[in-house]
Structure formats: structure tokens, C-alpha cells
């Protein structure tokens with residue numbers, strides 16, 4: 001053999017496991033605060049050093065209960081420091097942290113706990129009534145550990161307070177020796193379209209994802225940032241922030257259960273938050289609160305908005321009225337989740353203001369190690385010309401290759417995962433999601449983008465939220481039905497809204513009917529629940 005074929009790299013070979021994030025933060029940013037808002041509204045202060053130390057105690061107590069590598073340990077909790085400890089304590093010993101979304105229906109929670117085969121559940125005490133309903137149907141759960149501490153009297157299931165459980169620990173556990181390809185996190189898609197499916201992250205995929213999200217065009221954290229993840233830790237891996245914040249030494253501010261406008265405003269001011277991340281409805285709630293209170297966004301400099309499309313009116317209000325930079329990102333549980341963001345490039349920065357904003361409202365360009373393409377119904381690549389829609393396909397080290405305990409092949413012959421989203425990609429490489437394939441409205445054989453109509457309707461001052469769904473139609477197959485939730489104290493007529501849309505969308509996209517509702521139903525992750533709208537409004541099976 002020649003030297004060329006045998007030559008191996010001579011670099012140190014450390015496994016890419018997620019415990020490195022918290023150990024790095026503990027060593028180099030040990031005193032950096034991690035602040036948590038409690039259910040009663042006070043704040044509790046911890047630090048990266050505390051979290052790393054207490055997570056090891058949790059590991060030790062879990063080992064003492066017989067938890068071994070590969071076992072699933074669930075959490076059912078809002079964002080707070082103890083929940084971060086739980087992630088690291090579980091993952092550090094090679095067990096899998098399954099984040100359960102408390103906003104799912106009871107039957108879905110039962111389904112995913114049983115599907116995952118969780119052995120231990122760490123839950124917020126506030127969810128005890130929920131546990132009372134679901135746990136009788138979850139035989140795999142041996143022990144419930146309640147945050148922050150204490151245990152209800154006469155509990156029908158075995159419970160112990162979190163602090164009492166930590167006291168069971170002997171010496172802090174050792175985290176060495178976990179394979180970087182071992183599973184560390186399990187997150188089920190919220191079932192916006194179909195039964196929840198489990199995405200099983202590896203240490204390596206979470207490690208690479210967190211580093212990639214720190215690119216300037218994405219999260220761009222520094223040790224001077226104060227980061228507020230409004231996105232819950234039970235939704236899509238919390239967008240990686242429980243890893244990326246310690247990786248950069250940013251202060252972490254955890255909002256707990258209080259996600260209303262007034263609570264977020266006070267947290268931003270009291271803790272000097274500079275960066276926050278969440279779904280559009282969170283920011284809409286916050287801005288509506290500020291409009292009433294006359295308050296401000298204080299130190300906030302940037303927000304990452306994703307999970308569903310950022311309405312133009314929201315981007316405009318945040319940037320023009322509040323001077324906060326918006327990074328509009330797209331991703332899904334299956335992509336860890338961050339995959340694209342609409343940060344400008346040299347070419348798009350040079351565009352006239354209106355076009356620049358249009359680019360910022362797209363879902364943007366892929367982050368490092370994510371590859372994308374568009375495919376037609378026939379599986380052939382569709383041109384990336386900004387106009388031709390196709391099925392958005394994705395691949396990379398942070399993209400799911402299969403679902404947990406699911407036999408179906410989810411990649412095509414070339415290794416692409418079909419996101420279920422329909423999109424265009426323009427000459428600048430910016431993706432624009434036009435719809436979820438299941439939400440597309442097909443009228444006379446052509447696709448109508450529900451997202452685009454919704455965005456236009458939401459730019460009307462009387463509209464708080466809007467949803468467009470396809471209504472069966474004899475001649476055209478389907479026609480758009482517009483559902484509107486008016487802003488508090490505001491009114492608009494159907495005629496006014498249709499007039500507002502004229503000239504802004506194609507004529508044949510014009511909704512045939514407008515219906516006003518008190519509240520547009522939101523699903524478990526704060527997105528408009530179109531399954532429910534279709535079931536309730538047009539009698540389609542959910």
C-alpha cells in the first residue's frame with residue numbers, strides 16, 4: 001500500500017456527544033446565569049456550573065434506578081433550568097430523553113409514551129391532573145419525578161419530588177464513553193398531519209445541528225447574548241437552543257409556563273434579553289399586549305421566527321415599529337429542526353427595499369450541511385426559478401433517515417426526505433414555502449397557496465388571525481374558504497376583506513366565502529389547526 005492510501009488523520013478523536021456543551025459552559029462560562037420563571041411568577045437563578053453538577057447527580061440517581069443506555073426517560077415540562085438538567089442528566093448516561101408535548105390530546109400522549117416505552121417520567125407538578133388521566137394507560141412508566149419538588153398526597157402512581165430524587169444520588173455520575181452515534185433525544189411530530197411519528201436524534205446529529213445553528217445567518221449567539229427560548233423544550237428539540245446557548249456561553253432565560261405578552265415583556269426587560277425564538281403566534285400575542293400597554297421590547301435585538309410562516313405584518317411591526325431584526329427560519333422535527341433561514345446575502349442586500357423585505361419573508365437558504373431540492377410529482381427535479389412549485393426535499397447529517405419503530409422507508413432512492421411542504425426556490429437560493437402538501441387547495445387543477453392568502457389578509461388592521469382551507473366545489477374541485485379572527489375591539493366585513501385582497505392575489509385565488517370566528521383553533525405547537533377547522537367547518541374527517 002502506498003503512504004497515500006494508509007495515511008490517517010493524526011488529530012485527537014473526541015466523540016461528538018452533547019454532554020460536551022454543558023461541560024464546556026460549566027468550565028468556561030460557569031457563573032453565567034440560567035434564569036427560570038416559576039409557575040408563581042418569581043424567577044429562580046441557576047448557572048451553567050450548577051446545571052452540569054446537578055445533571056450528573058440526576059444521572060447517578062437514574063443509574064441507581066436501573067436506567068441503562070438506550071432506555072427512554074420522558075419529560076413533560078415547560079422551559080426551566082431543571083428541565084435542562086434533565087436533558088443532560090438523561091443524555092449523559094446514554095439514555096434517551098423523550099420530550100412529551102403536554103398540549104397534545106390525552107390519547108396522543110398515551111400513544112407516544114407507549115410507543116416510546118418510557119420507563120421514567122419527569123414532569124412539572126402543574127401537570128399532575130393530566131398525569132392522572134393518562135398514566136393509568138401507560139404501563140411502561142415505573143416512576144414519576146415531579147418538578148420542582150414534593151409529591152401529591154394519595155398519588156395513584158409512584159411519585160417522588162425532583163430534589164428528593166437528586167438526594168438519592170451517590171457521587172456525581174461519570175459521562176464518559178458514549179458513542180456519538182447513539183440515540184440521545186426522541187421527539188414526536190405533533191401530528192399536525194396524521195399520527196405522531198418519533199424522530200430519534202443521535203448525539204452526533206444534535207451536536208452538528210447546534211454548531212450549524214450558531215452560524216451568523218442563523219442564531220449567531222455570543223457570550224454577550226441573553227437568549228430567551230419561548231419555543232418549548234417539548235417542541236422540535238427546542239430548536240437546539242438547550243445545546244447552542246451553553247455552546248456559546250450566552251445567558252439563558254427560561255419563561256416557564258408564562259408565555260403571555262405581559263410575562264414575556266417583563267422577562268425581556270428584567271433580564272436584558274437580546275435574542276428570542278418562537279412561533280409567530282407568540283410574537284403576535286406580545287405585540288398585541290404592547291399595543292394595549294404602550295410598552296416596548298427594551299433590549300431585544302433579534303428574534304428567530306419559525307414553525308409556521310411569518311406574516312408580513314408581523315415582520316413589519318417588529319422591524320419598523322420596534323427596531324428588532326427578524327430572522328425567519330424554516331424547519332421541522334425531522335430536520336432537528338432548523339434547516340433554512342432568510343438572512344440576506346450580498347445580492348439580496350442590494351435589492352430595492354420592497355424586494356429585500358420580500359426575500360426576508362421567504363423561508364430562506366439552507367444552513368451548513370443541509371441540502372435541498374424541489375421535485376415534481378414524477379420524482380424529477382423541478383427548476384429552481386422562483387416560480388415553479390415542487391415538493392421540498394431535504395438531506396443531511398441532521399435530517400431523519402427513518403422514524404422510531406416504523407418500518408416504512410422515508411427516503412427516496414437518492415436519499416432525499418420529502419418534507420411534505422411545497423415550495424419554490426429562487427435564483428438567490430431562497431426557499432419559499434407555498435403550502436403543506438396536505439393544505440394545498442387545488443382549484444381547476446392549479447394550486448392555490450393558503451399561506452399567501454392568509455398573509456395578505458393578516459395585513460388588514462382589523463384581522464388578528466386568518467386561515468384558508470379548501471372547500472369542496474363541484475366545478476373546480478376545491479375553492480378557498482377564508483376564516484377570520486378579528487382583533488379585539490375591531491370589526492371588518494367580508495366585503496372589506498375581499499376588497500383588501502383585490503390586486504394583492506390572483507383573481508382566481510379570491511376566497512369564495514369569508515367566515516368570522518371568535519378564535520381560530522391552534523394546535524399543540526401554536527400553529528393553526530387546519531385539521532380541526534376542516535372537521536368543524538366543512539365536515540371533513542379529522
Ligand code: ADP
Nearest residue numbers: 189190191192306307308309329330331332333
Ligand atoms: P408538526 O407541525 O407536524 O408537529 P413540526 O413542528 O416539525 O411538525 O413542523 C414542521 C412544519 O412546519 C414544516 O414542514 C412546515 O410545514 C411548517 N413550517 C415550519 N417553519 C415554517 C416557516 N417558517 N414557514 C412556513 N411553514 C413552516
